[in-house]
Amino acid sequence: MDEPGPLGDFLQARRARLRPEDVGLRNVGPRRRVAGLRREELAQLAGVSVSYYTRLEQGLSRGASAEVLEAIARALLLDEHEREHLNRLAGAARRTPRARRPRPEKLADETRDLLRAVDGVPALVLGRRTDVLAWNTLGHALLAGHLDFHSPDDLTGRPNMSRMLFLDPHCRELYTDWKRKARAVVGNLRITVGRHPQDPLLAELIGELTMKSPEFVALWGDHRVAPCDAASYELHHPVVGTVTVTQQTLSIARSPEQVLIVCTTPTSSPSEEALVLLRQTSSGQAPYAHNAGAPLRTLR
Incomplete structure:
Protein backbone atom coordinates (compact mmCIF):
# COMPACT_ATOMS: atom_id res chain seq x y z
CA MET A 1 0.00 0.00 0.00
CA ARG A 95 2.06 15.52 -10.52
CA THR A 96 5.07 13.28 -10.98
CA PRO A 97 7.73 14.30 -8.45
CA ARG A 98 10.87 15.86 -9.88
CA ALA A 99 13.23 16.89 -7.11
CA ARG A 100 15.89 19.34 -8.24
CA ARG A 101 18.53 20.96 -6.10
CA PRO A 102 17.53 24.64 -5.99
CA ARG A 103 20.06 27.40 -6.36
CA PRO A 104 20.85 29.62 -3.36
CA GLU A 105 18.42 32.50 -3.06
CA LYS A 106 19.79 35.91 -3.91
CA LEU A 107 18.80 39.37 -2.81
CA ALA A 108 17.87 41.82 -5.56
CA ASP A 109 19.36 45.30 -5.44
CA GLU A 110 15.86 46.74 -5.12
CA THR A 111 15.29 44.62 -2.01
CA ARG A 112 18.52 45.87 -0.46
CA ASP A 113 17.34 49.40 -1.14
CA LEU A 114 14.04 48.56 0.55
CA LEU A 115 15.86 47.22 3.60
CA ARG A 116 17.89 50.42 3.84
CA ALA A 117 14.72 52.48 3.52
CA VAL A 118 13.31 50.97 6.72
CA ASP A 119 16.53 51.40 8.67
CA GLY A 120 14.65 53.11 11.50
CA VAL A 121 12.98 49.86 12.57
CA PRO A 122 14.28 46.31 13.02
CA ALA A 123 13.91 44.51 9.71
CA LEU A 124 15.14 41.44 7.87
CA VAL A 125 14.48 39.62 4.60
CA LEU A 126 13.64 35.92 4.65
CA GLY A 127 13.70 33.45 1.80
CA ARG A 128 11.03 30.86 1.23
CA ARG A 129 12.66 28.39 3.66
CA THR A 130 13.01 31.14 6.32
CA ASP A 131 16.71 31.58 5.59
CA VAL A 132 17.91 35.06 6.55
CA LEU A 133 18.97 36.71 3.30
CA ALA A 134 19.78 40.06 4.93
CA TRP A 135 19.01 42.16 7.99
CA ASN A 136 19.61 45.72 9.01
CA THR A 137 21.65 46.63 12.07
CA LEU A 138 18.64 47.01 14.34
CA GLY A 139 16.98 43.81 13.13
CA HIS A 140 20.16 41.87 13.76
CA ALA A 141 20.66 43.43 17.19
CA LEU A 142 17.07 42.73 18.25
CA LEU A 143 16.65 39.16 17.04
CA ALA A 144 20.08 37.62 16.62
CA GLY A 145 22.84 39.85 17.91
CA HIS A 146 24.72 36.80 19.19
CA LEU A 147 25.38 35.77 15.58
CA ASP A 148 27.82 37.27 13.10
CA PHE A 149 26.17 40.24 11.39
CA HIS A 150 27.58 39.11 8.02
CA SER A 151 26.40 35.50 8.33
CA PRO A 152 23.58 35.96 5.74
CA ASP A 153 26.30 36.56 3.14
CA ASP A 154 27.41 32.93 3.48
CA LEU A 155 25.20 31.26 0.85
CA THR A 156 25.77 27.78 2.30
CA GLY A 157 25.52 28.67 5.99
CA ARG A 158 22.91 31.37 6.34
CA PRO A 159 21.01 31.62 9.62
CA ASN A 160 17.57 30.08 9.39
CA MET A 161 14.86 31.57 11.59
CA SER A 162 12.91 28.32 11.94
CA ARG A 163 16.03 26.40 12.92
CA MET A 164 17.06 29.14 15.33
CA LEU A 165 13.66 29.25 17.00
CA PHE A 166 13.71 25.54 17.84
CA LEU A 167 17.42 24.82 18.26
CA ASP A 168 19.10 28.06 19.40
CA PRO A 169 18.80 28.72 23.17
CA HIS A 170 19.03 32.48 22.58
CA CYS A 171 15.85 32.50 20.49
CA ARG A 172 14.00 30.26 22.92
CA GLU A 173 14.82 32.69 25.72
CA LEU A 174 14.04 35.74 23.60
CA TYR A 175 10.30 35.11 23.24
CA THR A 176 8.23 35.27 26.43
CA ASP A 177 5.53 33.12 24.83
CA TRP A 178 7.85 30.88 22.84
CA LYS A 179 5.15 28.29 22.19
CA ARG A 180 2.90 30.80 20.43
CA LYS A 181 5.75 31.93 18.20
CA ALA A 182 6.65 28.30 17.48
CA ARG A 183 3.07 27.48 16.47
CA ALA A 184 3.05 30.42 14.08
CA VAL A 185 6.33 29.39 12.46
CA VAL A 186 5.22 25.77 12.01
CA GLY A 187 1.87 26.83 10.56
CA ASN A 188 3.67 28.96 8.01
CA LEU A 189 6.12 26.15 7.19
CA ARG A 190 3.14 23.91 6.43
CA ILE A 191 1.99 26.39 3.80
CA THR A 192 5.47 26.52 2.28
CA VAL A 193 5.72 22.73 2.09
CA GLY A 194 2.34 22.63 0.36
CA ARG A 195 3.58 25.11 -2.24
CA HIS A 196 6.95 23.41 -2.74
CA PRO A 197 6.49 19.71 -1.90
CA GLN A 198 9.55 18.66 -3.93
CA ASP A 199 12.03 21.20 -2.51
CA PRO A 200 14.91 19.05 -1.16
CA LEU A 201 16.38 21.83 0.98
CA LEU A 202 13.01 22.41 2.61
CA ALA A 203 12.69 18.67 3.21
CA GLU A 204 16.15 18.66 4.82
CA LEU A 205 15.11 21.48 7.16
CA ILE A 206 11.93 19.67 8.21
CA GLY A 207 13.92 16.47 8.68
CA GLU A 208 16.54 18.16 10.84
CA LEU A 209 13.93 19.79 13.07
CA THR A 210 12.07 16.49 13.35
CA MET A 211 15.24 14.72 14.49
CA LYS A 212 16.38 17.39 16.94
CA SER A 213 13.24 18.97 18.41
CA PRO A 214 10.40 17.02 20.09
CA GLU A 215 8.42 20.27 20.29
CA PHE A 216 8.61 20.64 16.53
CA VAL A 217 7.45 17.05 16.05
CA ALA A 218 4.36 17.67 18.18
CA LEU A 219 3.47 20.91 16.39
CA TRP A 220 4.17 19.48 12.93
CA GLY A 221 1.91 16.53 13.62
CA ASP A 222 -0.99 18.90 14.30
CA HIS A 223 -1.02 19.97 10.61
CA ARG A 224 -1.91 23.53 11.54
CA VAL A 225 -1.95 25.82 8.51
CA ALA A 226 -1.68 29.58 9.02
CA PRO A 227 0.43 32.33 7.46
CA CYS A 228 2.71 34.54 9.53
CA ASP A 229 1.25 37.94 8.67
CA ALA A 230 1.17 40.17 11.77
CA ALA A 231 1.46 39.36 15.46
CA SER A 232 2.68 41.05 18.63
CA TYR A 233 5.30 39.38 20.81
CA GLU A 234 6.95 40.26 24.08
CA LEU A 235 10.71 39.82 23.93
CA HIS A 236 13.17 39.45 26.81
CA HIS A 237 16.18 41.10 25.22
CA PRO A 238 19.58 40.49 26.87
CA VAL A 239 20.67 44.12 26.41
CA VAL A 240 17.59 46.37 26.73
CA GLY A 241 15.18 44.17 28.66
CA THR A 242 11.50 43.72 27.86
CA VAL A 243 10.38 44.88 24.42
CA THR A 244 6.96 44.36 22.85
CA VAL A 245 7.00 44.45 19.06
CA THR A 246 4.55 43.77 16.28
CA GLN A 247 6.19 41.59 13.66
CA GLN A 248 4.67 42.22 10.24
CA THR A 249 5.36 40.15 7.14
CA LEU A 250 5.34 42.13 3.90
CA SER A 251 5.53 40.66 0.41
CA ILE A 252 8.21 41.83 -2.01
CA ALA A 253 6.81 42.58 -5.46
CA ARG A 254 9.72 41.43 -7.62
CA SER A 255 10.71 38.53 -5.36
CA PRO A 256 7.48 36.68 -4.53
CA GLU A 257 9.31 33.90 -2.67
CA GLN A 258 10.87 36.40 -0.26
CA VAL A 259 9.33 38.51 2.51
CA LEU A 260 10.33 41.57 4.48
CA ILE A 261 9.82 41.26 8.24
CA VAL A 262 9.55 44.54 10.14
CA CYS A 263 9.20 44.97 13.90
CA THR A 264 7.30 48.04 15.06
CA THR A 265 6.45 49.49 18.46
CA PRO A 266 3.78 51.98 19.63
CA THR A 267 4.83 55.62 19.52
CA SER A 268 6.32 57.00 22.75
CA SER A 269 6.09 53.61 24.43
CA PRO A 270 8.72 52.01 26.68
CA SER A 271 9.35 49.53 23.88
CA GLU A 272 10.11 52.34 21.45
CA GLU A 273 12.53 53.80 23.99
CA ALA A 274 14.16 50.38 24.33
CA LEU A 275 14.74 50.23 20.57
CA VAL A 276 16.28 53.71 20.65
CA LEU A 277 18.66 52.46 23.32
CA LEU A 278 19.39 49.32 21.31
CA ARG A 279 20.22 51.42 18.26
CA GLN A 280 22.63 53.49 20.34
CA THR A 281 24.36 50.43 21.77
CA SER A 282 24.64 48.63 18.43
CA SER A 283 25.55 51.56 16.17
CA GLY A 284 29.18 51.42 15.12
CA GLN A 285 29.94 48.52 17.43
CA ALA A 286 30.44 44.81 16.96
CA PRO A 287 27.24 42.89 17.67
CA TYR A 288 26.96 41.73 21.26
CA ALA A 289 27.57 38.13 22.23
CA HIS A 290 24.87 36.09 23.95
CA ASN A 291 27.13 35.57 26.97
CA ALA A 292 29.69 38.08 28.12
CA GLY A 293 32.99 37.27 26.49
CA ALA A 294 31.47 34.61 24.23
CA PRO A 295 32.66 34.65 20.61
CA LEU A 296 30.32 35.56 17.80
CA ARG A 297 29.08 32.54 15.92
CA THR A 298 26.99 31.45 12.99
CA LEU A 299 24.15 28.96 13.49
CA ARG A 300 24.14 26.48 10.61
Whole structure:
Protein backbone atom coordinates (compact mmCIF):
# COMPACT_ATOMS: atom_id res chain seq x y z
CA MET A 1 0.00 0.00 0.00
CA ASP A 2 1.24 3.50 -0.82
CA GLU A 3 2.05 5.91 1.96
CA PRO A 4 -0.75 8.42 2.60
CA GLY A 5 1.53 11.30 1.69
CA PRO A 6 1.02 14.95 2.67
CA LEU A 7 -2.57 15.03 1.37
CA GLY A 8 -3.64 11.94 3.30
CA ASP A 9 -1.84 13.09 6.44
CA PHE A 10 -3.58 16.46 6.29
CA LEU A 11 -7.03 14.92 5.78
CA GLN A 12 -6.52 12.50 8.66
CA ALA A 13 -5.31 15.24 11.00
CA ARG A 14 -8.22 17.52 10.19
CA ARG A 15 -10.77 14.71 10.50
CA ALA A 16 -9.37 13.80 13.91
CA ARG A 17 -9.78 17.40 15.02
CA LEU A 18 -13.57 17.40 14.57
CA ARG A 19 -16.13 16.07 17.03
CA PRO A 20 -19.52 14.79 15.86
CA GLU A 21 -21.28 17.69 17.56
CA ASP A 22 -19.08 20.16 15.64
CA VAL A 23 -20.79 19.14 12.40
CA GLY A 24 -24.30 18.53 13.73
CA LEU A 25 -24.03 14.78 14.31
CA ARG A 26 -25.21 13.08 17.48
CA ASN A 27 -22.46 11.26 19.33
CA VAL A 28 -24.25 7.94 19.70
CA GLY A 29 -23.47 4.33 18.97
CA PRO A 30 -20.41 2.26 19.91
CA ARG A 31 -17.68 3.83 21.96
CA ARG A 32 -15.19 5.62 19.72
CA ARG A 33 -11.73 4.12 19.59
CA VAL A 34 -10.15 7.16 17.93
CA ALA A 35 -10.59 10.89 18.28
CA GLY A 36 -12.61 12.84 15.77
CA LEU A 37 -15.00 11.83 13.02
CA ARG A 38 -15.04 8.40 11.47
CA ARG A 39 -14.28 8.12 7.78
CA GLU A 40 -17.83 7.10 7.00
CA GLU A 41 -19.18 10.16 8.81
CA LEU A 42 -16.89 12.50 6.91
CA ALA A 43 -17.74 10.82 3.60
CA GLN A 44 -21.45 11.20 4.33
CA LEU A 45 -21.04 14.90 5.10
CA ALA A 46 -19.04 15.44 1.91
CA GLY A 47 -21.42 13.43 -0.25
CA VAL A 48 -18.81 10.93 -1.47
CA SER A 49 -18.55 7.19 -1.03
CA VAL A 50 -16.71 5.81 1.97
CA SER A 51 -14.45 3.72 -0.26
CA TYR A 52 -13.47 6.74 -2.37
CA TYR A 53 -12.70 8.91 0.65
CA THR A 54 -10.71 6.08 2.22
CA ARG A 55 -8.60 5.73 -0.93
CA LEU A 56 -8.01 9.48 -0.90
CA GLU A 57 -6.73 9.39 2.68
CA GLN A 58 -4.57 6.35 1.99
CA GLY A 59 -2.91 7.91 -1.05
CA LEU A 60 -4.52 5.45 -3.46
CA SER A 61 -6.56 8.04 -5.36
CA ARG A 62 -4.85 11.12 -6.79
CA GLY A 63 -7.47 12.57 -9.11
CA ALA A 64 -9.95 14.33 -6.84
CA SER A 65 -11.94 16.97 -8.70
CA ALA A 66 -12.30 20.56 -7.55
CA GLU A 67 -15.92 19.86 -6.63
CA VAL A 68 -14.98 16.89 -4.45
CA LEU A 69 -12.21 18.85 -2.74
CA GLU A 70 -14.61 21.71 -2.03
CA ALA A 71 -17.15 19.29 -0.55
CA ILE A 72 -14.49 17.73 1.66
CA ALA A 73 -13.27 21.18 2.72
CA ARG A 74 -16.81 22.13 3.77
CA ALA A 75 -17.23 18.90 5.68
CA LEU A 76 -13.93 19.45 7.50
CA LEU A 77 -14.84 23.08 8.31
CA LEU A 78 -11.60 24.31 6.76
CA ASP A 79 -10.83 28.01 6.77
CA GLU A 80 -9.56 29.92 3.74
CA HIS A 81 -5.88 29.14 4.31
CA GLU A 82 -6.59 25.46 4.96
CA ARG A 83 -8.69 25.22 1.78
CA GLU A 84 -5.84 26.67 -0.26
CA HIS A 85 -3.45 24.23 1.39
CA LEU A 86 -5.75 21.29 0.61
CA ASN A 87 -5.93 22.26 -3.06
CA ARG A 88 -2.15 22.66 -3.29
CA LEU A 89 -1.61 19.23 -1.74
CA ALA A 90 -4.12 17.65 -4.10
CA GLY A 91 -2.45 19.31 -7.08
CA ALA A 92 0.97 18.11 -5.97
CA ALA A 93 -0.34 14.55 -5.59
CA ARG A 94 -1.39 14.53 -9.26
CA ARG A 95 2.06 15.52 -10.52
CA THR A 96 5.07 13.28 -10.98
CA PRO A 97 7.73 14.30 -8.45
CA ARG A 98 10.87 15.86 -9.88
CA ALA A 99 13.23 16.89 -7.11
CA ARG A 100 15.89 19.34 -8.24
CA ARG A 101 18.53 20.96 -6.10
CA PRO A 102 17.53 24.64 -5.99
CA ARG A 103 20.06 27.40 -6.36
CA PRO A 104 20.85 29.62 -3.36
CA GLU A 105 18.42 32.50 -3.06
CA LYS A 106 19.79 35.91 -3.91
CA LEU A 107 18.80 39.37 -2.81
CA ALA A 108 17.87 41.82 -5.56
CA ASP A 109 19.36 45.30 -5.44
CA GLU A 110 15.86 46.74 -5.12
CA THR A 111 15.29 44.62 -2.01
CA ARG A 112 18.52 45.87 -0.46
CA ASP A 113 17.34 49.40 -1.14
CA LEU A 114 14.04 48.56 0.55
CA LEU A 115 15.86 47.22 3.60
CA ARG A 116 17.89 50.42 3.84
CA ALA A 117 14.72 52.48 3.52
CA VAL A 118 13.31 50.97 6.72
CA ASP A 119 16.53 51.40 8.67
CA GLY A 120 14.65 53.11 11.50
CA VAL A 121 12.98 49.86 12.57
CA PRO A 122 14.28 46.31 13.02
CA ALA A 123 13.91 44.51 9.71
CA LEU A 124 15.14 41.44 7.87
CA VAL A 125 14.48 39.62 4.60
CA LEU A 126 13.64 35.92 4.65
CA GLY A 127 13.70 33.45 1.80
CA ARG A 128 11.03 30.86 1.23
CA ARG A 129 12.66 28.39 3.66
CA THR A 130 13.01 31.14 6.32
CA ASP A 131 16.71 31.58 5.59
CA VAL A 132 17.91 35.06 6.55
CA LEU A 133 18.97 36.71 3.30
CA ALA A 134 19.78 40.06 4.93
CA TRP A 135 19.01 42.16 7.99
CA ASN A 136 19.61 45.72 9.01
CA THR A 137 21.65 46.63 12.07
CA LEU A 138 18.64 47.01 14.34
CA GLY A 139 16.98 43.81 13.13
CA HIS A 140 20.16 41.87 13.76
CA ALA A 141 20.66 43.43 17.19
CA LEU A 142 17.07 42.73 18.25
CA LEU A 143 16.65 39.16 17.04
CA ALA A 144 20.08 37.62 16.62
CA GLY A 145 22.84 39.85 17.91
CA HIS A 146 24.72 36.80 19.19
CA LEU A 147 25.38 35.77 15.58
CA ASP A 148 27.82 37.27 13.10
CA PHE A 149 26.17 40.24 11.39
CA HIS A 150 27.58 39.11 8.02
CA SER A 151 26.40 35.50 8.33
CA PRO A 152 23.58 35.96 5.74
CA ASP A 153 26.30 36.56 3.14
CA ASP A 154 27.41 32.93 3.48
CA LEU A 155 25.20 31.26 0.85
CA THR A 156 25.77 27.78 2.30
CA GLY A 157 25.52 28.67 5.99
CA ARG A 158 22.91 31.37 6.34
CA PRO A 159 21.01 31.62 9.62
CA ASN A 160 17.57 30.08 9.39
CA MET A 161 14.86 31.57 11.59
CA SER A 162 12.91 28.32 11.94
CA ARG A 163 16.03 26.40 12.92
CA MET A 164 17.06 29.14 15.33
CA LEU A 165 13.66 29.25 17.00
CA PHE A 166 13.71 25.54 17.84
CA LEU A 167 17.42 24.82 18.26
CA ASP A 168 19.10 28.06 19.40
CA PRO A 169 18.80 28.72 23.17
CA HIS A 170 19.03 32.48 22.58
CA CYS A 171 15.85 32.50 20.49
CA ARG A 172 14.00 30.26 22.92
CA GLU A 173 14.82 32.69 25.72
CA LEU A 174 14.04 35.74 23.60
CA TYR A 175 10.30 35.11 23.24
CA THR A 176 8.23 35.27 26.43
CA ASP A 177 5.53 33.12 24.83
CA TRP A 178 7.85 30.88 22.84
CA LYS A 179 5.15 28.29 22.19
CA ARG A 180 2.90 30.80 20.43
CA LYS A 181 5.75 31.93 18.20
CA ALA A 182 6.65 28.30 17.48
CA ARG A 183 3.07 27.48 16.47
CA ALA A 184 3.05 30.42 14.08
CA VAL A 185 6.33 29.39 12.46
CA VAL A 186 5.22 25.77 12.01
CA GLY A 187 1.87 26.83 10.56
CA ASN A 188 3.67 28.96 8.01
CA LEU A 189 6.12 26.15 7.19
CA ARG A 190 3.14 23.91 6.43
CA ILE A 191 1.99 26.39 3.80
CA THR A 192 5.47 26.52 2.28
CA VAL A 193 5.72 22.73 2.09
CA GLY A 194 2.34 22.63 0.36
CA ARG A 195 3.58 25.11 -2.24
CA HIS A 196 6.95 23.41 -2.74
CA PRO A 197 6.49 19.71 -1.90
CA GLN A 198 9.55 18.66 -3.93
CA ASP A 199 12.03 21.20 -2.51
CA PRO A 200 14.91 19.05 -1.16
CA LEU A 201 16.38 21.83 0.98
CA LEU A 202 13.01 22.41 2.61
CA ALA A 203 12.69 18.67 3.21
CA GLU A 204 16.15 18.66 4.82
CA LEU A 205 15.11 21.48 7.16
CA ILE A 206 11.93 19.67 8.21
CA GLY A 207 13.92 16.47 8.68
CA GLU A 208 16.54 18.16 10.84
CA LEU A 209 13.93 19.79 13.07
CA THR A 210 12.07 16.49 13.35
CA MET A 211 15.24 14.72 14.49
CA LYS A 212 16.38 17.39 16.94
CA SER A 213 13.24 18.97 18.41
CA PRO A 214 10.40 17.02 20.09
CA GLU A 215 8.42 20.27 20.29
CA PHE A 216 8.61 20.64 16.53
CA VAL A 217 7.45 17.05 16.05
CA ALA A 218 4.36 17.67 18.18
CA LEU A 219 3.47 20.91 16.39
CA TRP A 220 4.17 19.48 12.93
CA GLY A 221 1.91 16.53 13.62
CA ASP A 222 -0.99 18.90 14.30
CA HIS A 223 -1.02 19.97 10.61
CA ARG A 224 -1.91 23.53 11.54
CA VAL A 225 -1.95 25.82 8.51
CA ALA A 226 -1.68 29.58 9.02
CA PRO A 227 0.43 32.33 7.46
CA CYS A 228 2.71 34.54 9.53
CA ASP A 229 1.25 37.94 8.67
CA ALA A 230 1.17 40.17 11.77
CA ALA A 231 1.46 39.36 15.46
CA SER A 232 2.68 41.05 18.63
CA TYR A 233 5.30 39.38 20.81
CA GLU A 234 6.95 40.26 24.08
CA LEU A 235 10.71 39.82 23.93
CA HIS A 236 13.17 39.45 26.81
CA HIS A 237 16.18 41.10 25.22
CA PRO A 238 19.58 40.49 26.87
CA VAL A 239 20.67 44.12 26.41
CA VAL A 240 17.59 46.37 26.73
CA GLY A 241 15.18 44.17 28.66
CA THR A 242 11.50 43.72 27.86
CA VAL A 243 10.38 44.88 24.42
CA THR A 244 6.96 44.36 22.85
CA VAL A 245 7.00 44.45 19.06
CA THR A 246 4.55 43.77 16.28
CA GLN A 247 6.19 41.59 13.66
CA GLN A 248 4.67 42.22 10.24
CA THR A 249 5.36 40.15 7.14
CA LEU A 250 5.34 42.13 3.90
CA SER A 251 5.53 40.66 0.41
CA ILE A 252 8.21 41.83 -2.01
CA ALA A 253 6.81 42.58 -5.46
CA ARG A 254 9.72 41.43 -7.62
CA SER A 255 10.71 38.53 -5.36
CA PRO A 256 7.48 36.68 -4.53
CA GLU A 257 9.31 33.90 -2.67
CA GLN A 258 10.87 36.40 -0.26
CA VAL A 259 9.33 38.51 2.51
CA LEU A 260 10.33 41.57 4.48
CA ILE A 261 9.82 41.26 8.24
CA VAL A 262 9.55 44.54 10.14
CA CYS A 263 9.20 44.97 13.90
CA THR A 264 7.30 48.04 15.06
CA THR A 265 6.45 49.49 18.46
CA PRO A 266 3.78 51.98 19.63
CA THR A 267 4.83 55.62 19.52
CA SER A 268 6.32 57.00 22.75
CA SER A 269 6.09 53.61 24.43
CA PRO A 270 8.72 52.01 26.68
CA SER A 271 9.35 49.53 23.88
CA GLU A 272 10.11 52.34 21.45
CA GLU A 273 12.53 53.80 23.99
CA ALA A 274 14.16 50.38 24.33
CA LEU A 275 14.74 50.23 20.57
CA VAL A 276 16.28 53.71 20.65
CA LEU A 277 18.66 52.46 23.32
CA LEU A 278 19.39 49.32 21.31
CA ARG A 279 20.22 51.42 18.26
CA GLN A 280 22.63 53.49 20.34
CA THR A 281 24.36 50.43 21.77
CA SER A 282 24.64 48.63 18.43
CA SER A 283 25.55 51.56 16.17
CA GLY A 284 29.18 51.42 15.12
CA GLN A 285 29.94 48.52 17.43
CA ALA A 286 30.44 44.81 16.96
CA PRO A 287 27.24 42.89 17.67
CA TYR A 288 26.96 41.73 21.26
CA ALA A 289 27.57 38.13 22.23
CA HIS A 290 24.87 36.09 23.95
CA ASN A 291 27.13 35.57 26.97
CA ALA A 292 29.69 38.08 28.12
CA GLY A 293 32.99 37.27 26.49
CA ALA A 294 31.47 34.61 24.23
CA PRO A 295 32.66 34.65 20.61
CA LEU A 296 30.32 35.56 17.80
CA ARG A 297 29.08 32.54 15.92
CA THR A 298 26.99 31.45 12.99
CA LEU A 299 24.15 28.96 13.49
CA ARG A 300 24.14 26.48 10.61
